[in-house]
Amino acid sequence: MKTPVPDYLNHVLSQCNLNDSGALADYIPELANADPNKLALALSTVDGTVYTTGDDDVEFTIQSMSKPFAYALAIQHLGLEKVLQKVGVEPSGEAFNQISLDAKTKLPKNPMINSGAITTHSLIPHDDQISRAEHLRRFLSELAGRELSFDEQVYASELKTAFRNLSIGYMLRTVGVLDEDPVDVVNGYIRQCAIKVTVKDLANITSVLANGGIQAKTGKQLLDRGIVRQVLSVMMTCGMYDAAGDWLSTVGIPAKSGVAGGIIGVLPGQVGIAVFSPKLDEHGNSARGIQIFERLSNDMGLHLMEGTPSAQTIVQRRYSPQQDDSIVIYELVGALQFAEAEMLLRIVQEEPNGNNTIIFDLNNLSLMNDVGRRMLIEGIDRLIEDGHEVVVVDPDYLIEQELTDRGQVMTIYRHLDDFLSKLSGLTKSE
Numbered sequence: 001m002k003t004p005v006p007d008y009l010n011h012v013l014s015q016c017n018l019n020d021s022g023a024l025a026d027y028i029p030e031l032a033n034a035d036p037n038k039l040a041l042a043l044s045t046v047d048g049t050v051y052t053t054g055d056d057d058v059e060f061t062i063q064s065m066s067k068p069f070a071y072a073l074a075i076q077h078l079g080l081e082k083v084l085q086k087v088g089v090e091p092s093g094e095a096f097n098q099i100s101l102d103a104k105t106k107l108p109k110n111p112m113i114n115s116g117a118i119t120t121h122s123l124i125p126h127d128d129q130i131s132r133a134e135h136l137r138r139f140l141s142e143l144a145g146r147e148l149s150f151d152e153q154v155y156a157s158e159l160k161t162a163f164r165n166l167s168i169g170y171m172l173r174t175v176g177v178l179d180e181d182p183v184d185v186v187n188g189y190i191r192q193c194a195i196k197v198t199v200k201d202l203a204n205i206t207s208v209l210a211n212g213g214i215q216a217k218t219g220k221q222l223l224d225r226g227i228v229r230q231v232l233s234v235m236m237t238c239g240m241y242d243a244a245g246d247w248l249s250t251v252g253i254p255a256k257s258g259v260a261g262g263i264i265g266v267l268p269g270q271v272g273i274a275v276f277s278p279k280l281d282e283h284g285n286s287a288r289g290i291q292i293f294e295r296l297s298n299d300m301g302l303h304l305m306e307g308t309p310s311a312q313t314i315v316q317r318r319y320s321p322q323q324d325d326s327i328v329i330y331e332l333v334g335a336l337q338f339a340e341a342e343m344l345l346r347i348v349q350e351e352p353n354g355n356n357t358i359i360f361d362l363n364n365l366s367l368m369n370d371v372g373r374r375m376l377i378e379g380i381d382r383l384i385e386d387g388h389e390v391v392v393v394d395p396d397y398l399i400e401q402e403l404t405d406r407g408q409v410m411t412i413y414r415h416l417d418d419f420l421s422k423l424s425g426l427t428k429s430e
């Protein structure tokens with residue numbers, strides 16, 4: 001059996017190939033030389049598997065898709081609070097290169113439009129040896145898992161016609177958002193936009209965002225979970241320029257597009273997606289790229305607002321091996337998040353007070369998030385206070401220690417049999 005995923009992606013690509021709408025960006029002269037027929041799609045899973053189809057080895061410039069990562073680096077370097085003192089998080093509803101500031105705060109509205117991105121660029125760490133753009137290139141190379149390079153032609157071409165971005169730079173300098181030479185900062189920002197990637201690189205990069213900042217192949221935490229959350233939130237509300245509301249309702253996943261024709265999207269905990277097709281619609285987003293994302297989101301049920309419904313079941317069974325309730329075992333199944341933890345504690349509160357043993361068997365739990373863990377331990381604390389002894393069967397080390405938050409003791413076994421055989425006086429089987 002061969003997985004049907006590549007066939008499906010091929011099929012989507014061939015259908016969207018028929019769409020000939022849009023036009024090449026030409027305000028950066030070099031981009032007008034792109035081959036308008038190129039089309040590529042890549043999809044990555046959180047375990048680091050990448051499927052690609054179409055022109056997946058064609059390199060193009062990352063352009064505005066660099067903005068979320070510059071933002072991530074700035075937060076990693078300075079902390080969120082300092083970054084928020086320079087750039088807001090409000091959608092602007094304006095074109096990407098609008099020369100504007102927030103009327104109230106006098107700051108750029110968000111890091112995904114050029115005024116915010118030029119400011120964010122200025123917050124990336126740098127020194128005499130390593131420029132900010134180089135710093136970002138190294139970071140993106142690590143995320144992509146290969147050494148990326150700059151497209152010197154596109155960089156030079158954009159520099160020659162960067163009047164609008166220079167105007168934004170001067171505006172930012174005038175109001176004190178930038179405190180250094182705006183020409184240098186804008187040059188650095190334009191260099192950041194000229195990093196070359198393929199859809200495969202972008203899929204590798206987005207897989208780290210989808211996976212809470214962890215690169216699956218190396219197991220390295222490349223970005224803090226909180227930073228990933230911040231970046232994805234801003235992508236969700238501001239990533240698609242003045243089409244952000246339309247995108248949220250039709251596609252519904254955090255995304256960022258670039259003027260060279262790339263779009264990246266991330267569904268947290270599930271997939272990263274990258275497409276490339278150079279012709280742009282009136283908002284500056286890849287026309288075929290949008291169509292592909294709409295199709296994938298529909299077919300694969302990726303819209304964030306659909307949520308992941310709770311399985312509505314957490315207790316697989318409650319049983320008593322000795323028929324007398326001196327030992328009661330709750331066999332849990334599925335994911336223990338807030339909704340399931342609430343359900344579990346509501347069920348367990350029916351246990352009459354007593355000094356019997358209550359066992360939570362976590363063997364069939366597929367996931368326990370932080371709030372699920374805290375609620376379970378809170379429930380355990382309360383059961384112990386009611387007089388019960390509590391045992392947890394935890395083969396996957398989901399619970400870190402035998403002491404609860406209130407310093408009470410639960411006993412942890414790796415296998416239920418270990419507990420049961422100890423009980424019946426048999427020697428413990430390894």
Ligand code: GLU
Pocket residue numbers: 062063064065096097114158165190193257258259260284
């Ligand atoms: N370098 C481009 C600019 O600043 C990026 C714009 C984009 O990709 O949307 O104009």
